[in-house]
Amino acid sequence: EIVLTQSPATLSLSPGDRATVSCRASQSVSNYLAWYQQRPGQAPRLLIYDASNRATGVPARFSGSGSGTDFTLTISSLEPEDFAVYYCQQRTNWEWTFGQGTKVEIK
Amino acid sequence: QVQLVQSGTEVKKPGASVMVSCKASGYTFTRYAIHWLRQAPGQGPEWMGYINGGDGKTKYSQKFQGRFTITRDTSATTSYMELTSLTSEDTAVYFCVRVLYWFDPWGQGTLVTVSS
Numbered sequence: 267e268i269v270l271t272q273s274p275a276t277l278s279l280s281p282g283d284r285a286t287v288s289c290r291a292s293q294s295v296s297n298y299l300a301w302y303q304q305r306p307g308q309a310p311r312l313l314i315y316d317a318s319n320r321a322t323g324v325p326a327r328f329s330g331s332g333s334g335t336d337f338t339l340t341i342s343s344l345e346p347e348d349f350a351v352y353y354c355q356q357r358t359n360w361e362w363t364f365g366q367g368t369k370v371e372i373k
Numbered sequence: 374q375v376q377l378v379q380s381g382t383e384v385k386k387p388g389a390s391v392m393v394s395c396k397a398s399g400y401t402f403t404r405y406a407i408h409w410l411r412q413a414p415g416q417g418p419e420w421m422g423y424i425n426g427g428d429g430k431t432k433y434s435q436k437f438q439g440r441f442t443i444t445r446d447t448s449a450t451t452s453y454m455e456l457t458s459l460t461s462e463d464t465a466v467y468f469c470v471r472v473l474y475w476f477d478p479w480g481q482g483t484l485v486t487v488s489s
Contacts, residue, residue: 300475309468309479310418321477353417355476360432362408362420362476 268292270354272365278373285341287368289354294334298357301330301339304367305350313352314339344370375399377407377469377480384486390457393483395469402450403427406472409443409454411465412482423472424452459487 269292279285289299297317302310312321314330317337327342341348349372354365380394395407408423422433424443431443440457452469466482 302476309482310476311479312475312477315475321475355418357474364417364419367417 268295268356268358268361268363270356270363270365272352272354272368274368275366276369276371278371279344280373281344281346283344283373285339285344285348285370287339287352287354287370289332289337289339289365291335291337291356295356295358297333299330299332299337300355300357301328302353302355303348303350304353305347310353341370375471375478377471377478379467379469379480379483382484382486384488385459387460387487387489389459389487390455391459391463391485392453392455393467393469393485395452395454395480397450397452397471400471402445402447404473407443407445407452408470408472408476409452409467410470410476411463411467413462413465418468421454426452456485459485461487463487 271290273288299317301314303313304310313324318330329340331338351367351369353367376398378396383391385391403426406423406425409421410418412418421437424431424445442455445452464487466484468482469480470476
């Protein structure tokens, strides 16, 4: 099973700050990686797919990069609604796994 | 708009079974798969299995093989998941999700609590 390791576990930032979340895969997943946002009490929401493509309706302040085993989600300037938990997820070899999550909290 | 609406909260005793439904609307049901995942408190989502909306083919995570079944009713555009032999470790929120390549959108989630 491909293991995804996210860092950091928690990011304490202020509105307007830049947020950077990392995801490392235990083996190459090519660009088959997505990012999801989960607010408290809600289901996850697709933000980024194929490592760098924004899903429909996702603001331009969200961007993704990387390929192979190392990926990054960047939020250029945090808005109040962006404080949430973010998960990376891969799909390869008929296997779907998620990272353990990164909580972006208000400092 | 595309929407997945799940059945309500369940409370079960250890050893029992639970069935959760997922009603899809706003798209052609047979063109997509429905995946089922669960999320224990404070944890990331965990993939459990999927069913093709068209041919009904299923695939399950080895972790749940033998006690987890996904079915679908194309006329009702609804998928069902059943999990048997419940233990306290099955307490989680269960989600259905439409998938072509990525998980989008998700149902609202169904809380299943297993407690004696």
